[in-house]
Amino acid sequence: MTFDIKKIREDFPVLSEWTYLDNAFVGLMPSQVREGYSEWADEWYNYSLLPGETILGKWMRKARSVREQVASLIGVDSEEIAYTMCTGSGQNIVLNSFDWEKGDNIVFPEWEHNPPVSYDTEKHGVESRVLYQKGGRFDLSSLEKLVDDKTKLVSVTDVSYVNGFNMNLKGVTEIAHEHGAKVLVDSTQTVGALKVDYHNIDVDYVSFAPYKFMMGPPGLAFLYVSNDNLESINPDRVGWKNAIWNRDRRSKDASKLEYGTIHFQGVYAMEKALNYIEKVGMDTIDYRVKKLSGYLYDKLSELGIEIFTPERGTSPVVSYMEDNAFEIAKKLMTQKIKVTGRREHRNHIRASVHFYNTEDDIERLISTIN
Numbered sequence: 001m002t003f004d005i006k007k008i009r010e011d012f013p014v015l016s017e018w019t020y021l022d023n024a025f026v027g028l029m030p031s032q033v034r035e036g037y038s039e040w041a042d043e044w045y046n047y048s049l050l051p052g053e054t055i056l057g058k059w060m061r062k063a064r065s066v067r068e069q070v071a072s073l074i075g076v077d078s079e080e081i082a083y084t085m086c087t088g089s090g091q092n093i094v095l096n097s098f099d100w101e102k103g104d105n106i107v108f109p110e111w112e113h114n115p116p117v118s119y120d121t122e123k124h125g126v127e128s129r130v131l132y133q134k135g136g137r138f139d140l141s142s143l144e145k146l147v148d149d150k151t152k153l154v155s156v157t158d159v160s161y162v163n164g165f166n167m168n169l170k171g172v173t174e175i176a177h178e179h180g181a182k183v184l185v186d187s188t189q190t191v192g193a194l195k196v197d198y199h200n201i202d203v204d205y206v207s208f209a210p211y212k213f214m215m216g217p218p219g220l221a222f223l224y225v226s227n228d229n230l231e232s233i234n235p236d237r238v239g240w241k242n243a244i245w246n247r248d249r250r251s252k253d254a255s256k257l258e259y260g261t262i263h264f265q266g267v268y269a270m271e272k273a274l275n276y277i278e279k280v281g282m283d284t285i286d287y288r289v290k291k292l293s294g295y296l297y298d299k300l301s302e303l304g305i306e307i308f309t310p311e312r313g314t315s316p317v318v319s320y321m322e323d324n325a326f327e328i329a330k331k332l333m334t335q336k337i338k339v340t341g342r343r344e345h346r347n348h349i350r351a352s353v354h355f356y357n358t359e360d361d362i363e364r365l366i367s368t369i370n
């Protein structure tokens, strides 16, 4: 497909009114995805079924094909993907699948959106080892000092929601695996924005929600469990769908982690979002996201603003220091510019681009804050 930005922006009517640079908070919905929600509602409302067909059967068929699309997007097999409800639900499934014992430890960075500490890990006296940031980065040399043979899990975020730091997952995985520890990744700020290939990186589990860069629904999310870990991961909740009581019907793939009825309306919307991503192409999206965030990084540098993001053009997020970040983000909204202003992790503004943004969007932010 030739990339026609004018045409693409027409699919996102909001962009004619807003300078939208807040994709790390919530992504925008193109008209095609809206049609996906309607398609599901119309299908149910009209109840046009063939003899022998059921509405639930139709929804489940759609879920199977969407699962294949998701797997292909992140470079894995569809048998390795489970539907969940949110990033946290996938992370909890993984966390609950370990036999925690006193003396074990879990290693995770200080800025995790969903820190992997549970009542169960606390009950068993599992030690939390926190990887602290230095200059907005998480160094592998510091990680190496925390991981040992008692580490059962290293849980990291791929792209930081705070400052867009892009974790070296291959490096993390090498360190963890050397000690027999598993790696769980939160990729909610990555999938749909950057090209990923989790087979190649060899991580064990990846949990991600689609309502940011995948332009998909809230209330639906995905958990990748690598083939090597499928047998050992036990569902931490049960229901009609995983049929644990019936040994003959037990599924061996990641769908065994799904226990009940999922957010099917979201599945229909998800299909349209994935079709959109496939049409534009992950290479193009990755290229544009890095180019635009690099452009914003340069423009902020030219103004002499202290940038919180440690590397140029490696993720969709560019954060910069601003004393009154929350108030300024609110004021920018009166001018129809949307970013996130946060008081946490030092006052900062977080701007985050997607493929539908342009250099003009960035110029508009820059000229307004200058």
Ligand SMILES: Cc1ncc(COP(=O)(O)O)c(C=O)c1O
Residues within 6 Å of the ligand: 024, 025, 086, 087, 088, 089, 113, 114, 157, 159, 160, 161, 186, 188, 189, 209, 221
């Ligand atoms: C890195 C990251 N993980 C997870 C989430 C959301 O978590 P959940 O899907 O569990 O609500 C966010 C939301 O901003 C996020 O930035």
